[in-house]
Amino acid sequence: VDENGPLCDCGKRGCLLTVANSEALEAKANELRKEKKYLSSRLNSENIKVDADTICRLADEYDSCAMAALDSIVVPLSKGLGEICDIVNPKKLIIGGQLGSSSQYLVSKLRENMESKMSLELPGSHIQVEQAKLRELGSALGAASLVLENKAELLFEM
DSSP states (O other): OOTTSOBOTTSOBSOHHHHSSHHHHHHHHHHHHHHTOOTTOGGGOTTSOOOHHHHHHHHHTTOHHHHHHHHHHHHHHHHHHHHHHHHHOOSEEEEOHHHHHHOHHHHHHHHHHHHHHSOTTSGGGGOEEEEOSSTTHHHHHHHHHHHHHTHHHHHHHO
């Protein structure tokens, strides 16, 4: 999503994983703290640990610096999700993982950003963007469900 972005584990630059993850979010928050642009932000406190969970929590509490940090990953994330939606054409996007499960603010900004970039004529304009409700358990429950649905095939292939 950003050809001049950071180097990814895959060897390419600017993959979605490198520009819209916890590390990118924490780096942006620290950059904003150094700029001292958001003096009233609780992220400027010396006693606070600047990690993704804290940034997400503070953004949901309307902390300006935390919201700006999350805003910095919304555009590349929207771009990546938009491209996926163009290909797959889903009815619903469930935003999960560490960041999506932690921040209602992030999910609402993604919803807003994706809706504003899609015209009413496109199928993508009707995609529902929702926050995952199962948090860390979602992936594990999905994997278990897949195994249970396919147990006969899995057993008889052996």
